[in-house]
Amino acid sequence: MNCTGARPLVHAYADGELDLVRSLEVEEHLKTCARCAAEKQSVLNLRSALESGGLSHRAPRALRQKVREMAGDAREKERATTPPWLWQWLWQWLTAAVAAMAVVAIFLHPGGTSNNDLVANELVSNHVRSLMVNHITDVVSSDQHTVKPWLNGKLDFAPDVKDFATEGFPLAGGRLDYLNGRTVAALVYRRGQHYINVFVWPAAGGAGKAISETISGYNIVNRDIGGLHYSLVSDLNTTELGQLADLLVK
């Protein structure tokens, strides 16, 4: 091995990272090349200087204590109740819940908040959560004949499920969600890269209000028809969201 070949390997040689054959080749070269031998020696000198320099920092006691407490708390809970998979699930859920609460908290102004605002915040939270925990659909299917019976078996009302792929809103699936104190249907549609959650539940008043609002950059479009309320939530613009709403209540 000549100097050009050996030189880039001198550090790896000094670090003991070369395979046996290469290592022997470099070793052979070092016997004849003063420059490469000096390079190797300088790596070793630097190493011993760094090792003896007291350069490592040790974790402060307070930090060690905090980590110990964190682990201790968790272990206690594990032992007390939950199997590991549930524990992991709870953590995911808790993280999502904190994020959801943060979203809600931003809009809790001191003057008090109307129920409509609360529902709107909850809608956004549910939408965000559905994206966060990678759990946007329980039944993944673009086939309306799969999604509809799945939902109907789990709800006390029967939302209509249609695929609007030809109109540019393919059905991605559905799931159950919990909103404003009741179980609701969540239909998931896609528009390009955007996900749209369509929350459906029996309308209390039945008034056909079509208000839109924006919370934290998420748009909400509401529709009432046939005794059902539809809330569409997405980061998609309200115009296109409105198009899907029109298709749904047609």
Next chain:
Amino acid sequence: MEPQSGFEEMMLPHLDAAYNLARWLAGNDHDAEDIAQEACVRAWQYRGGYRGGSARAWLLTIVRNTAYTWLKKNRAKTMVTLTDDDMAEIEGTEAPAFQSADAGALRAALEELPLEFREALVLRELEGLSYKEIADVAGVPLGTVMSRLARARHQLQTIFQKKGEV
């Protein structure tokens, strides 16, 4: 080790390593403690993603990512990372023979190194990680680890010698 249990046993032995890396990347005690603690919380949250292997390298990866995120957020202006030009310039320098060092000057020289070089040297010389482990922690190919270490050593020696001359 089962990823769901024994977290304490898994993490506490590597807490010094975690803090040491955070301290060298952050440059002061206070920020290092914040970063190390946040990294432990993240490690706890993502422990399901631990797939065996070196728990230390796994934790150090999280510390490293936490530190970089933190540095970008809080010190975007002063955070110096390497460009290709820097690499070329460093490549050209001649390695001086390293003389026995006084620890204070060595520490100061290491603190002056660009982030990626400092990180590579700390992981290799202070934590004793293999090239493969450093590659995993820093998220770069093995060849990059090799060249970074060589350049880091050259530059450290150059800085150290300059300090000696002043």
